[in-house]
Amino acid sequence: MDRSEIDDVDRSTQRMGFFLVPHFSMMALSSVTEPLRAANRMSGRPLYSWHLISVDGEPVSSSSGFSLLPEFAITSSPELSHLFVVASIGVEHYRNAQVFDFLRRYAAMGIALGGISLGTAILARAGLLEGRRCTIHWEALKELGNEFPTLDVTRDLYCIDGDRMTCSGGTAAIDMMLDLIARQHGNQLAAEVADQFIHTRMRTAQESQKMAIQWRYRVEDRRIVNGITLMEQNIERPIPMKTIASLVGISPRQFERMWLKHFNVGPAQFYLELRLKAAQKLLRESTWSLLDIAMQCGFASPSHLGRCYKQFFERTPGQERAASGTP
Structure with a gap:
């Protein structure tokens, strides 16, 4: 959605923000946003809007080389109900004080925060996962545990712990968003959304990340x-x-x-x-x-x-x- 549409969105609409870290996973971003689009379509109502954010509002390249132009910079981001950090490979040295302050501001306002794939590590570095269960892509589980030994890091497909939502990335984001849709608008709508993506079984949070x-x-x-x-x-x-x-x-x-x-x-x-x-x-x-x-x-x-x-x-x-x- 572009800026001109934002003020026209029904006030009951959940505004979902997605902060893109350079080399983010396009698969993960699609998996976390497409269920929202389908929920709007299947319900016939604007249940969700979604907005891309970057540090400076400039285009961000994905891990596959595609670039997306966000609507907002972190200094001009809109009112949101949820804010997700979308990241993938190459974040082991990512330390951006401006980004951490940006995330902490939303947390202080009681906004639900999420980490998609390696976005979990960025939330942890901002100090926003203490006392919460969380998960991350299986390749980064050990590294996250070593970096933050006091965190309760699980091998789950995704974790929803109060107003913190983390998932292992890839198609696991579909399951996490289906869970969110079910909590907010009922299991029937979540099932209809899953059917749109030929997602024949809604996986539970505790399922394994890796193929058996x-x-x-x-x-x-x-x-x-x-x-x-x-x-x-x-x-x-x-x-x-x-x-x-x-x-x-x-x-x-x-x-x-x-x-x-x-x-x-x-x-x-x-x-x-x-x-x-x-x-x-x-x-x-x-x-x-x-x-x-x-x-x-x-x-x-x-x-x-x-x-x-x-x-x-x-x-x-x-x-x-x-x-x-x-x-």
Whole structure:
């Protein structure tokens, strides 16, 4: 909606503001705004309006390269009922005192605040999530917990804790907005909105962010599922294969044979590849040092990471980072 339309909106309309952080996720923004549009259409009433905000009112580029022109700068933002911070990759060093003050002003007025994907981290840095349950994209869960050890960070798809709303991003924003629509205007309207997006099941807040392991890897054996779960949960401090085999209830020899049958590689190599792929993501999407990445992914040193990385990906971590354009 543009500025000329704002004064014409019915006073009962919920005005939703979306503060765009550079490299925000277009998927997340669409997922959080499109249900509002559909709610208006299905109800035949202007239940919601939505307004984009940036630091200076200038265009903001998404992570996919598209630029959007906001209606407002933070110094001229309108009266709102909800304000969401929409962010994605590249916010590990985002510290903007003006933005933090802007968010705190709305919080002081009792406005509901939300974080979409990595927007949760920005709310936390503004001091606006203390004493609240919150969630963030699964790739950033550990980092948020390390940065704010007193926060109650969950692995939930989304969290609504009083006037704080956070979600893991992507299509999880659809589920969070459907929950909000249901609370404000009833389950029937929320179901009609879900149907518009062929969203055949409204997921609950507590559901897992990641696709179930059995679907990702197309395995049904519960012992393999449990083994992969243990590996994924212990990237930073790898645990021995004998320990994993014991925890899933089989001998190391059986464990090895079972893994070779399903994946054509042994469990130790599978585990190493998980850790290398985690390192690859950090090289492409963060500015962490090679030492930090090596430590986060369970390698003894940058040189240890480098040897394994080159053997698997056929290029060095430095070449990976240069190719991705990450500083």
